[in-house]
Amino acid sequence: MAKFLTTIDITYEIQKLIREANDTLYLVSPYLKLSVNFKELLKIRNADEKITRIIFGKQELNPEELNFLKPLRFVILKYYQNLHAKCYLNDDKMIITSMNFYEYSMQTNKEMGVLIDKSDPADEQIYNDALSEIKRILSNSDDFDFTPIVEKTPSKEKTPSKFYSKKQSTVNSKKQPTNYSKKEEGFCIRCKKSLKLNPLVPFCIDCFNIWKKYSDEEYQEKYCHICGKGNKTSKLKPACIECYRKNSKVLEFPI
Ligand SMILES: [Zn+2]
Ligand SMILES: [Zn+2]
Incomplete structure (x- = not known):
């Protein structure tokens, strides 16, 4: 009671x-x-x-x-x-x-x-x-809008909100996987939760909210967005090197 x-x-x-x-x-x-x-x-x-x-x-x-x-x-x-x-x-x-x-x-x-x-x-x-x-x-x-304490990297044009809107517009992207294997599942590079495969948005919502506080694109994460294996990744480089090589022609990556 x-x-x-x-x-x-x-x-x-x-x-x-x-x-x-x-x-x-x-x-x-x-x-x-x-x-x-x-x-x-x-x-x-x-x-x-x-x-x-x-x-x-x-x-x-x-x-x-x-x-x-x-x-x-x-x-x-x-x-x-x-x-x-x-x-x-x-x-x-x-x-x-x-x-x-x-x-x-x-x-x-x-x-x-x-x-x-x-x-x-x-x-x-x-x-x-x-x-x-x-x-x-x-x-x-x-x-709540935290302004970063220090700018670690020179500021990039991409802000988180633009970044999210970009996700919605990828339908028209020229690099959309056409004859790519059916794999559509990716992993959150921070917590490994499964999510829609998109190297431009490699976080689940919870992790994205936390990441956004600093928006540090080079902050080290734990998993490959594509294979989900443990790897030193980041928002900028969300996949392990093998996955990146295999997919760089068919998926759009930040760099
Ligand atoms: Zn996550
Ligand atoms: Zn991988």
Whole structure:
């Protein structure tokens, strides 16, 4: 059964929820200001290469939060202007509360919340309904625009958004595979998830969102987009050398 939480309980349970999160972690809060403890937890999670999705709603994110979140490649920051809900969830627990993910609120405000445990049959439906709602908010949210800290490579004309629109227009491309073997499945060069074969878009959506934060085309990835075998690839060179040689005439590559 859902459990009532006071301010102290909420802070404690959010920490626990982040610490125990496996693949799923959503932090939904209009305002963001992270305490040292929370920063540490998010850093650890980031080092484990686990994705954290944060949806916030107040555009004026202070520079300190910005500088902290920017280098965390596995944190996806989304912006939804009319967000007022506060909700925190991992793979099996969820907290719905009045409390923002905001240091001051955790120390000073009078807040209330409810802890929901997905493994409890009485709570499972609430968890699933709230998760669906979060996903709806997420799909209508904007990417938060991090400007790169340093320009590692001379800026290329290709921006991520153009890059995506290019994907849609490849139908007319002169290099479209015509008599190419039926292989249409490729792999995400970062996580190896299977996806549509297209060396110009060698990431799954999740990995692309993370990559886009820096848009570093030479950042080293782990897999060949075409054969899926372990290989030092990058957005610029998404295939192993054998796959590149075999396919360079029939598929369009970034270079
Ligand atoms: Zn991926
Ligand atoms: Zn390959």
